[in-house]
Amino acid sequence: TVSGWLGLSVRPVPRSALVPDQTVPADLHSHLDSLDIPAHNLLRPAEPIVESADPHIFCKPHNHKRHAEGVLTMIDYLKEIFYGLKSLFTGLVITIRYFFKPIVTVQYPHETLEMYPKYRGHIQLTRNDETGQPKCIVCGMCQKACPSICIALDGEKPEGAKGKVLTRFVLDFTKCSLCGLCVEVCPADAIEFSKRYNLASRNRDEYIIDLLKRLEDKKR
Secondary structure, three states, rough: EEEEEOEEEOOOOHHHHOOOOOOOOOOHHHHHHHHHHHHOOOOOOHHHHOOOOOOOOOOOHHHHHHHHHHHHHHHHHHHHHHHHHHHHHHHHHHHHHHHHOOOOOOOOOOOOOOOOOOOOOEEEOOOOOOOOOOOOOOOOHHHHOOOOOOOOOEOOOOOOOOEEEEEEEEEOOOOOOOOOOOHHHHHOOEEEOOOOOOOOOOOOHHEEEEEEEEEHHOOO
């Protein structure tokens, strides 16, 4: 071992560890950073010298490299500020533009929109304008065509009447898929889609709808 400037024990570098025809420069410590030393066994004996506090042998980082990294970091920082402000002002311009336009928002539930003609709510019965009675002839085609089996109806034939009279028409809307087959197969056009859309409820029984009773309530 060889005693260093600070009294530290430094092992000499063996000649066998060097590549042939290669020598260790005398100013090796001035080209190395402290993080480069432990990477190779050949450079570990020089670690105490490089990390020494002696100002003559202290390895200072390259100032030009640190300066370049600082400039790049500042440029990236300024870019983030620029694009952030650009995004902010873009949003403010759109907000101000719509602030002076007429209001198009519907104040629900105080205001409601008219549903489109092809909107499909739950089915409902239609009324005969002449008699005021349901158009249903109790043929049962809608009940047979329903793939969800959500329609139940009954009827009776009064004395002297030509056909049956509807006495019960119940829809289980929890099963209905709004496929429209019942509307298509009805020969009397007694079924149509309603325009009701607000059917939210926590009670399942409210989705069992008596369509005949609802039609009578509309008549009143």
